[in-house]
Amino acid sequence: MRSILIRVVGSALLLALPALPLHAQRALRFGGAVSHLSPRDAMPAGTGYTASVGWLANSTSETAAFLTRWVGTGLGTPNEDLTAFGVESRYFPVEASGVAPFITTGIGAYRYTTPGGLLTQPATEWGFTSLMGLGLGTTLGDHAWLGAEGRLRMDNGLRSTEYRLQGVYALGPVRAATSTPGSVAPFAVGVARLGHGPYTARSPYAGIRFRRDKGAHASIAVEAGAAGLTSDETGTAERATAWIVQPAAEYGWRTRWGRPFLEIGPQLLGFVGGPDDGMLVGIHTGGGADIHLSPALDLTLLTRVTWFQTGAGRHQFGLQLGTAVGVR
Numbered sequence: 001m002r003s004i005l006i007r008v009v010g011s012a013l014l015l016a017l018p019a020l021p022l023h024a025q026r027a028l029r030f031g032g033a034v035s036h037l038s039p040r041d042a043m044p045a046g047t048g049y050t051a052s053v054g055w056l057a058n059s060t061s062e063t064a065a066f067l068t069r070w071v072g073t074g075l076g077t078p079n080e081d082l083t084a085f086g087v088e089s090r091y092f093p094v095e096a097s098g099v100a101p102f103i104t105t106g107i108g109a110y111r112y113t114t115p116g117g118l119l120t121q122p123a124t125e126w127g128f129t130s131l132m133g134l135g136l137g138t139t140l141g142d143h144a145w146l147g148a149e150g151r152l153r154m155d156n157g158l159r160s161t162e163y164r165l166q167g168v169y170a171l172g173p174v175r176a177a178t179s180t181p182g183s184v185a186p187f188a189v190g191v192a193r194l195g196h197g198p199y200t201a202r203s204p205y206a207g208i209r210f211r212r213d214k215g216a217h218a219s220i221a222v223e224a225g226a227a228g229l230t231s232d233e234t235g236t237a238e239r240a241t242a243w244i245v246q247p248a249a250e251y252g253w254r255t256r257w258g259r260p261f262l263e264i265g266p267q268l269l270g271f272v273g274g275p276d277d278g279m280l281v282g283i284h285t286g287g288g289a290d291i292h293l294s295p296a297l298d299l300t301l302l303t304r305v306t307w308f309q310t311g312a313g314r315h316q317f318g319l320q321l322g323t324a325v326g327v328r
Helices: 002-019
Strands: 025-039 046-056 061-071 082-091 099-114 123-140 144-155 158-175 180-194 199-201 205-213 218-231 238-252 258-272 278-294 297-309 315-327
Touching: 025 061, 025 144, 046 158, 061 099, 082 123, 099 144, 099 205, 123 158, 123 258, 144 258, 144 278, 180 199, 180 218, 180 297, 205 238, 205 315, 218 258, 238 278, 258 297, 278 315
Parallel strands: none
Antiparallel strands: 025 046, 025 158, 046 061, 061 082, 082 099, 099 123, 123 144, 144 158, 180 205, 180 315, 199 218, 205 218, 218 238, 238 258, 258 278, 278 297, 297 315
């Protein structure tokens, strides 16, 4: 039930975000979050309640310390509940003002008790966590922030997916954006395999594209979404869902009808299922054009070549062709 509620509220947040106003954010950030843990290895699902305190160093980078109480799961240990703590870093590719995607990385630790045997006493040991998440958030005035996120976790060697909603109240100096507003646009991109990589697409790569202007020619952009893939890595078809984030530096030329541009950047892929379950990193490059449909609406044509290396060392090249339509 909690998992369904988190996903419904998160979906509603994503649909409402483009209509919300653009605000800056303040540096000292106090947060609370609720999470649902969905295991992909042998451990029970659970619910986490998190308190955090963070510092927004600039408009793109936040570091926070967190304390999480997990209920119903021992994170791969014999315990039913436990408390974890750690540090996480949140990066905003198109800055933290207004509607913005973000990427989270973090590490944590927790103590747990192993039961004793006939000749041994119970022992206290340490477990460790690593995580990477992809999310979407919005500022609510210059003091509040709300975000929804999916995280891939490794706890004591066991994998899980965490769905998380977080609210933040911020104080202190304002971290205003250094770029100007660009566009927010839903997109759909067809994916074709180039060469003999193990993955083929069974669904388009779809999500939301964000762009902000840094100057007359330069822009920063990021596409965040998901695609369904099938792998033949093990000799049998295995299905996987890939969360994909593609930040890019763009160079464009403004014309009366729009803005043709070139771009290059990294891509981050979070696989749920399949032989590469976990995180991979690659690159993408290409170009496109923003075409003005009206004073407030753009049609964007997207084309790029992508690359990443699988866990088995195979090279995966892809061709992406698609469109985005959104508000300027």
